[in-house]
Amino acid sequence: MDQKLGALNGGNPQLTSDINKFMLGGAGWTSLGVAATLACAYVAHRVGWIQVRIKREAHIPNPKKAMPKVNSRVLLVMFHPTDRPDVTRYAVYTKIYNDGDLVARKLEGEWKLMASHGIHEAHRVIRADTLPAFLPLPLEHEVTGHVPSLWSEPKVVFEVNITLSYFGLDDKPKQYHATYDYDFQHKCMVQRKQTNEDLL
Secondary structure, eight states: OHHHHHHHTTTOHHHHHHHHHHSOOHHHHHHHHHHHHHHHHHHHHHHHHHHHHHHHHHHSOOTTTSSOOEEEEEEEEEEOOTTOTTOOEEEEEEEEEEOSSSOEEEEEEEEEEEEOTTBOOEEEEEEEEEEOTTOOEEEEEEOOBSTTHHHHOTTOOEEEEEEEEEEOTTOOEEEEEEEEEEETTTTEEEEEEEEEEEOO
């Protein structure tokens, strides 16, 4: 072996000695292989435990999410009737939805539109056996009466109130209330008030 290395490095004995020190024998390579395997096994083991811990923590239910939580959104939308594309109308679109993980049950309440300056007021009864998180409850109301007041009267009153009672799986009654006001400057509905609380 030394003769071969000597031939390769031009017969320099110091270089041959350095190469021999650098190269490991069969036992040295085996030890290095075992050490590398153990190190890889340790790293894989630690990574596995970290992943298991992360998945466990992800499955721990959040107490705030593990209950129904009713919420809503209200928009004032312009539309054109399909039979009269030349006519512009306005509607209030309301979406009542469940922001929690559990189904809301026995949903009951009302949707009220209070208005001034010749805009017609409205009232709707809301009832639903269940309100799951994946299935919101939509309501649509076409605005009637003197609708131009929304654009011409800065002091116009145009307010939507939603009041609901519902139950979770624990059979404790809860109540949701939200108020939306018309913002004359931005020509849109803005939520002014919202409560979602236990009744008992």
